[in-house]
Amino acid sequence: MKIGIIGAGAAGLTAALDFSSKGHRVVIYEAAPFIGGQASTVTVGGAPLERGYHHLFTNDQAILDLMEDIGVGDAMKWYPSRVGTYTSGKVYKTTTALDLLRLGAIPLLERIKLGLFALRVGRIKDWRSLESDTADFWLREQLGGMAYEKVWAPLLRGKFGRFYDQIGMPWFWSKIQTRFASRKGIRGREMLGYPDGSFDTIFNRLTAVIQARGGEIHLSTPVENINVKDRTATGVIARHESGELVSEDFDIVLSTVPSFSFPDIVELPDCYKKRLLDVHYLAAIVVILELDRPLTSFYWMNIADHTIPFLGLIEHTNMLPKEWYQGNNVLYLTNYLDRSDPVYKMSQNEILDLYLPHLNKFNPEFDRSWIKAIHYNAVSAAQPIIPTNYSKAIPNHRTPIRKLYLANTTQIYPEDRGTNYSIRMGREIAEMIMDDEKENWRHWA
Numbered sequence: 001m002k003i004g005i006i007g008a009g010a011a012g013l014t015a016a017l018d019f020s021s022k023g024h025r026v027v028i029y030e031a032a033p034f035i036g037g038q039a040s041t042v043t044v045g046g047a048p049l050e051r052g053y054h055h056l057f058t059n060d061q062a063i064l065d066l067m068e069d070i071g072v073g074d075a076m077k078w079y080p081s082r083v084g085t086y087t088s089g090k091v092y093k094t095t096t097a098l099d100l101l102r103l104g105a106i107p108l109l110e111r112i113k114l115g116l117f118a119l120r121v122g123r124i125k126d127w128r129s130l131e132s133d134t135a136d137f138w139l140r141e142q143l144g145g146m147a148y149e150k151v152w153a154p155l156l157r158g159k160f161g162r163f164y165d166q167i168g169m170p171w172f173w174s175k176i177q178t179r180f181a182s183r184k185g186i187r188g189r190e191m192l193g194y195p196d197g198s199f200d201t202i203f204n205r206l207t208a209v210i211q212a213r214g215g216e217i218h219l220s221t222p223v224e225n226i227n228v229k230d231r232t233a234t235g236v237i238a239r240h241e242s243g244e245l246v247s248e249d250f251d252i253v254l255s256t257v258p259s260f261s262f263p264d265i266v267e268l269p270d271c272y273k274k275r276l277l278d279v280h281y282l283a284a285i286v287v288i289l290e291l292d293r294p295l296t297s298f299y300w301m302n303i304a305d306h307t308i309p310f311l312g313l314i315e316h317t318n319m320l321p322k323e324w325y326q327g328n329n330v331l332y333l334t335n336y337l338d339r340s341d342p343v344y345k346m347s348q349n350e351i352l353d354l355y356l357p358h359l360n361k362f363n364p365e366f367d368r369s370w371i372k373a374i375h376y377n378a379v380s381a382a383q384p385i386i387p388t389n390y391s392k393a394i395p396n397h398r399t400p401i402r403k404l405y406l407a408n409t410t411q412i413y414p415e416d417r418g419t420n421y422s423i424r425m426g427r428e429i430a431e432m433i434m435d436d437e438k439e440n441w442r443h444w445a
Contacts, residue, residue, distance in 0.1 A: 006028075006254065020214070057193070085151070283339045
């Protein structure tokens with residue numbers, strides 16, 4: 001088969017790898033001038049670094065298996081994480097379950113409730129039993145009190161904004177599951193994975209293998225239309241970097257674009273289109289600061305305080321060697337926003353003026369003179385809002401157009417979107433497509 005793939009992120013590249021391993025010809029079109037999607041990199045301190053913070057949990061098996069398959073398994077290394085939570089005007093260490101018992105922002109009885117509650121959620125195996133409740137409702141009912149109001153409620157509001165009370169409980173469940181998997185015992189410190197050379201190590205190798213098998217990857221080449229004849233996808237029209245429009249025929253078309261963009265390139269039946277557009281995406285803005293010293297001693301800082309205008313601090317070099325980045329300390333300031341939010345439309349300087357005064361709350365000595373370089377990135381489709389009973393509303397990978405398939409982050413469930421799950425989805429949809437074609441051949445034989 002000749003297969004056209006729209007998007008050179010984790011799902012598209014992984015699907016292309018598996019197609020090419022079976023002798024199929026793949027052609028990938030990517031609108032951006034780089035591969036990797038949300039795991040793509042910029043140069044920070046002379047080394048590649050993800051535009052948005054990235055790490056792996058110990059149960060992220062799909063990406064670990066892929067790395068072994070393409071010969072870069074040895075590049076994955078594991079590091080102890082150090083987690084903090086800012087609440088009630090103070091930073092608390094919250095790396096282990098024992099740390100929660102020392103969380104002085106809430107009374108001792110509430111701390112015990114918080115720790116026992118996390119253990120209870122970690123033991124739930126059937127997420128379907130949680131599907132009819134929002135995380136906000138379930139947590140209020142099952143935990144409540146200051147343990148909820150001081151810790152989980154601010155984190156939900158910080159991440160999802162005005163949508164915080166619409167998020168299905170399976171989202172919260174999946175977060176607890178991944179974190180429990182990366183910790184061992186009540187004293188266990190979280191271990192996180194990061195590949196030597198950044199996630200570029202994975203994506204550059206994927207690219208090399210695909211191209212060695214005859215696959216093509218066209219960057220800066222957005223697809224403007226999917227050709228359809230008799231309700232069957234027959235190819236795509238793409239605009240190459242030169243500005244030239246090129247039409248190419250395919251036996252199969254796989255799109256990995258966000259749901260809200262998909263109807264812009266193909267006409268779809270109203271019922272399927274509604275499923276796509278019913279899922280709202282939050283955008284993300286990420287500021288990366290290169291500092292001449294660390295801001296805190298933590299890798300990951302949860303911010304449970306609505307007065308701070310960003311969601312989290314991730315100090316990359318508090319877990320990974322700063323020597324990789326010419327001795328600089330690398331700090332992410334991250335936030336999820338609605339695309340209509342005025343902050344999303346701010347310039348880099350306006351964002352800095354908004355954010356930087358708050359860094360003194362984490363380190364009173366912070367001064368702008370610590371900053372050696374600044375990198376800014378905005379992503380329009382960073383976090384889908386997944387509501388209750390979503391298993392009944394997920395758009396099917398098989399679209400109503402024959403030979404046309406869709407794979408994007410709104411179809412990852414009950415887990416939250418992430419590189420590991422996009423890789424898993426890429427492999428699953430490649431297998432689905434090849435199985436469908438085998439069935440079609442049997443039908444016509």
